[in-house]
Amino acid sequence: MNRPNPKVGIVSLGCAKALVDSERILTRLRAEGYEISATYDGADVVIVNTCGFLDSARAESLEAIGEAIAENGRVIVTGCLGGDQEAIRAAHPSVLAISGPHQYQSVVEAVHGAVAPPHDPWESLVPAAGLHLTPSHYAYLKISEGCNNACSFCIIPDIRGRLESRPIADVLGEAERLAESGVRELLVISQDTGAYGVDLRHQAQDWRGQSRRTHMTDLAKALGELGIWVRMHYVYPYPHVDELIPLMAEGTILPYLDIPFQHASPRVLRSMRRPADHEKLLDRIAGWRRDCPDLAIRSTFIVGSPGETEEDFEFLLDWMEEAKLDRVGCFKYENVKGAAANALPDHVDEDIKEERHQRFTEAARRIADERAAAKVGSVIVAIIDEVDEEGAIGRSAADSPEVDGAVFLNGETELSPGDIVAVEIDAAEDYDLWGHPVGPPS
Template identity: 75%
Template sequence: MKPDSRRRTAIPKIGIVSLGCAKALVDSERILTRLRAEGYDISGTYDGADAVIVNTCGFLDSARAESLEAIGEALAENGKVIVTGCMGVDEATIRATHPSVLAVTGPHQYQQVVNAVHAVAPPVADPLMSLVPPEGLHLTPHHYAYLKISEGCNHRCSFCIIPGIRGDLVSRPIDDVLQEAERLALAGVRELLVISQDTGAYGQDIRHAEALWRGRPVKARMTELAGALGELGMWVRLHYVYPYPHVDEVIPLMAEGKILPYLDIPFQHASPKVLRAMRRPADHEKLLERIRGWRQTCPDLAIRSTFIVGFPGETDEDFEQLLAWLEEARIDRVGCFKYENVNGAPSNALADHVEEEVKEERYNRLMEVARQVSDEMSQAKIGKVIEVIIDEVDDEGAFARSKADSPEVDGNVFLNGETDLEPGDIVRVEIDHAEDFDLWGHVVE
């Protein structure tokens, strides 16, 4: 009997470096899923890969520098590099710095990336292999996954070039979204993180679309989608939600326990003058009223937001107004960025750019206010029993997150001595100690 030539043929392996936000991570997962479906293996090392894909970030200059550095490292360690992602729209800069890259594509150009892989490492098909699980391949732990519901954005914020990179809003068909979510639930995913560039705008471009879901029609709107996802038995967490009026409709779903009481809203600032310069909604006094109303409906609501300090023209008065608003709004989880020019952004041309040392001082002051607010809210949880999801377990205990904590960006709940748990377990915990953004506790029955 002759040897089976298919089994003697080496299966090509592809490595990937994924930079930037969770939306880029989903792009990486989709690329890997397509490659795995064609028989490729995924390599976790440079030297074990036949080629390396670098999925870049191109929003801030610091992110572009990190992307160029990652490309250079991949070239030095492997030599065969395919570049994709947001910085891929600036192919000239990439090739000027790294002329030996094999191919450059922009964001969510999955087939072009796969074609580039074919050129350097042709696939070896084997129909006997079970190539791809129904839920696809993921770069996250098995118990949580990102669900991207749309691409692009219709906003034109003066500091942002995302619409120029990823285009205007394009919502995924609602039946595709629901089917993917159901596959993830069947695969054992316990937490679903809903993401897009503008989650609240989902369906605005496909207003009359709907899907038949569990015997009833579900319209392509964020609120109806959230309600349908809440029927799958997973934690459902909403990210990147602009404060549209219809966001009020999702708060009762949180109060009823259908989705997590968590809203990630990029407020960016509180000074009307700065917000107008940013081309953002400028009525933050009205937002305070809405936040109070949300918390009356859903007392457990946790709000996460990001802010920019040092925006061109931001005065001491503007910054003090931001601090006062932050203290009054009682934002649970805060991220902050020091403004920097982005190539092609209209804000570059604004007058009165803020000195770097002033940006640094304002950043530190804002984060200290955020820490104090979060610490006060954390202290109030001592003695309470809450549900947490387990992320990691070692010989000293477990690392978990509460419903108020998204992975990577928020706090943790530490369970010292709890070694009999598994990642993905959802357990009830009594809080014993709190500090800043983190909690400590023990499992209760």
């Protein structure tokens, strides 16, 4: 009698880098014949891939573990919080196994221990591009693990280790398989994309008959040869970032830069152990936009860091007025277990953090609204994410999934996810656009 294949459920928390870890775990398990369950009660075991960057994220992860235990009972924990086994065991002593981030083999072995793998080789086939938790038309491409920076508010190097870049031939091979499988947009991610290849001394490898350095610029050029959208995330403003701008201007990669500036006040940046030359950054941003007028810049900022004064915060608002960034996220400072910033003097009161967060968010929204309004009457290109009975929802080159704005095409029900279409913009508000197609999808 044939027995049903065991099923594994997964809860993936945190950033896109953790999502890629979840995809790799599922790909390994599916290759062994396990099936994937979308529900707790349909799973023989549940994996919870945790986040541990902020105290609030740690609390969310512990809550998710508790929910999985209550709903299923057989739970394996991995991810960033997995490095703190004592805290997990104290809250949830019944978890079956615990491992840290990107310890794929440990997770697979724990699943084997919980429910043995099937042995039918005909059930062990997976797509060449692997399994993905994103829609089929876009995928995250993780190019490295870890980080060599020592930001005072961050413990990523402690959790995920120092920079460990993937060889460029491996990255490009994965990208090519994704493109061949129908992916139309690649989102390049890491902890520090600009530092890609530093640990490998930018070793060159052959791909498609050409020598390519393990370097951000060579990677961007090569990915551009695949004929799909390429979006760069988590790019620190190193000098060689300037080399990306001509590639964006000529259409090799999308005119989109995700740069986590974090603040603008030199005093606060020094306490964060971050680069503090705000004027040079403004000059570079102006130069980038001069050379690539369509460039969209996304960033994240932290308000309420220890020692941040009202003067520092006003400096940040003034800098934002000059920089006029297109897409902005803002976080209120939180202590993180093990971070150097915890010991800094003059921590900011929570009510002041909240007030500054609201003011910053409103300033960023107003700037985004002005920049979006300037697009009314123009024609842009959008990739379609969703279609229902009311119309289609897509994203422009300035919009990354989940974190940025959307392009609404009301009444356009004949499009399909993954279509790329020219859109004339009729209206704009904050980060979102409304428009209508002016040609057939590609």
